Amino acid sequence: MNTQTALSIEDLSFSYSGKKALDQISFTINAGECTILLGPNGAGKSTLFSLITRLYDTHAGRIALCGFDIQKDTRHALAKLGVVFQQTTLDMDLSVEQNLRYHTALHGLSKKVAQQRIQQELERLNMYDRRFEKIRQLNGGHRRRVEIARALLHKPALLLLDEPTVGLDVPSRLAIVEYVHQLAKEENLAVLWASHLIDEIYPDDHLIVLHKGQIKAKGTVDAVLESTQTTAIKDAFYNLTQGEQA
Amino acid sequence: MNLMHYWRAMWGIIGRELWRFITQRERFISALVRPLVWLFVFAAGFRAALGLAITPPYETYILYEVYITPGLIGMIQLFNGMQSSLSMVYDREMGSMRILMVCPLPRWFLLLSKLLAGTGVSIIQVYVFLIIAWFYDIQAPLQGYIWILPTLVLSGLMLGALGLLLSTFIKQLENFAGVMNFVIFPLFFMSTALYPLWKMKESSVLLSKLAEYNPFSQAVEMIRFALYGQFDQHAFLYTLGAFSLFMAAAILGYNPSKGIMVKKGGPN
Numbered sequence: 001m002n003t004q005t006a007l008s009i010e011d012l013s014f015s016y017s018g019k020k021a022l023d024q025i026s027f028t029i030n031a032g033e034c035t036i037l038l039g040p041n042g043a044g045k046s047t048l049f050s051l052i053t054r055l056y057d058t059h060a061g062r063i064a065l066c067g068f069d070i071q072k073d074t075r076h077a078l079a080k081l082g083v084v085f086q087q088t089t090l091d092m093d094l095s096v097e098q099n100l101r102y103h104t105a106l107h108g109l110s111k112k113v114a115q116q117r118i119q120q121e122l123e124r125l126n127m128y129d130r131r132f133e134k135i136r137q138l139n140g141g142h143r144r145r146v147e148i149a150r151a152l153l154h155k156p157a158l159l160l161l162d163e164p165t166v167g168l169d170v171p172s173r174l175a176i177v178e179y180v181h182q183l184a185k186e187e188n189l190a191v192l193w194a195s196h197l198i199d200e201i202y203p204d205d206h207l208i209v210l211h212k213g214q215i216k217a218k219g220t221v222d223a224v225l226e227s228t229q230t231t232a233i234k235d236a237f238y239n240l241t242q243g244e245q246a
Numbered sequence: 247m248n249l250m251h252y253w254r255a256m257w258g259i260i261g262r263e264l265w266r267f268i269t270q271r272e273r274f275i276s277a278l279v280r281p282l283v284w285l286f287v288f289a290a291g292f293r294a295a296l297g298l299a300i301t302p303p304y305e306t307y308i309l310y311e312v313y314i315t316p317g318l319i320g321m322i323q324l325f326n327g328m329q330s331s332l333s334m335v336y337d338r339e340m341g342s343m344r345i346l347m348v349c350p351l352p353r354w355f356l357l358l359s360k361l362l363a364g365t366g367v368s369i370i371q372v373y374v375f376l377i378i379a380w381f382y383d384i385q386a387p388l389q390g391y392i393w394i395l396p397t398l399v400l401s402g403l404m405l406g407a408l409g410l411l412l413s414t415f416i417k418q419l420e421n422f423a424g425v426m427n428f429v430i431f432p433l434f435f436m437s438t439a440l441y442p443l444w445k446m447k448e449s450s451v452l453l454s455k456l457a458e459y460n461p462f463s464q465a466v467e468m469i470r471f472a473l474y475g476q477f478d479q480h481a482f483l484y485t486l487g488a489f490s491l492f493m494a495a496a497i498l499g500y501n502p503s504k505g506i507m508v509k510k511g512g513p514n
Contacts, residue, residue, distance in 0.1 A: 053344070053347075053348045054347075054348070055344065055347060055348070074350075075350040075351065075352070076350070077350075078348055078349065078350040079350040081348065083344075083345075083348055085344055085345075089342045089344055089345045090342070091262070091266075091342060093266065093269060093270075094262070094265070094266075098262075098265070101258070102258050102259075102261075102262050103345070104258075105254045105255055105257065105258020105259075105261070106255050106258055106259075106345070106346070106349035106351070107251075107255075107349060107350065108248075108250060108251025108252075108254050108255060109254070110250075110254075
């Protein structure tokens, strides 16, 4: 196993009551790579995320985070993972800092380390001055920023984002897209970003196109364009999913 | 992954629950008003209708209000346990349960910490209720107030585990009303909280049998005896057994391969 491999998925399949949601998918994500998972509704993106976060058990295939098998070495694997779920998972009646402190406690960080990390992550997002505000008082974009800060507090190797920009206005959306790409580069963080918004993809990103539980294409943006003989991701996606909306 | 990690995570979960409780003043007040209404209104009115013989742990004739007090303590914990279960369903619907479930600690430990947090909240409510009851002349021996603490922990855990187990069956918050009708009311009314077993037997043998096997009755009896400095071993073991059973089933319910997450038809 390459030590730089943050996420490795091998022959992963999953079914709900006989219906295949994922069908033998395999891919890897290395440190510093930003991988965009594109797929129409029902493609299997949420199922994949539930399996990586071990909300479901893996029945067929293997998932490993930094070499730790999610099934056999769950706790070591989960310690390497930072997640931003599609739905907001912050406690509305607690302050920004209280929400972050709860997370650091769950990850066993000492008070001192927790304080340092909270300050560091919030400052990077220009949110440190607002740490005593209740989440309820923040707008959607700022709530998302807090969730990204939270996901990074325990220094994960892989950041998982499940359509984090849904419902945000354009400036907030662009700021988050830019920030996450910057993180991948500067922090050598592996990122798996589920999205259906093609303009969130940067030219040097990696792409995985998922459709009906199968990977239709994977590789760099250029490689995917070449394999589909298209010049725009939108067209490539259209070809690969036979015209379904992302 | 050391012991400090467990310790910090447990206090993180308990601290969050206590903070939420302190800041939700309405929840605190409504949790207190319910048993107080039963004490001041129901018990006062019912006093004349029910004659109580001298039965252990009581050594003299007692007022009905005195008899009903341990039952109302149980009621506080019962409602609190169900409230915790409601918040679990809410957390699951809102997604914050996921944050707990993806943290790198065993699930049984996370669920147990949640239960301890809920139990801590219920114990605060119970002591505030007992202080008010004290001024209403319902006074147990002073040491009784210390003796009940461990029993409150066990009964709180047992009722919390029942709530946790129920939360694995409830998919949506709306279904929670059913819990009121099918769990809270039967548990409470078919128990020794309001009337002693011997009195119940006079009117219905079946009802008295149901009450005898009801774990809520046993928890109430355990508290009743502890409040008078006595240890009811049978009630203690019964409550402990019920807790173990409910907890094991709840852990199974939250297991990623066997539990609710898969049975309820996949991710949202």
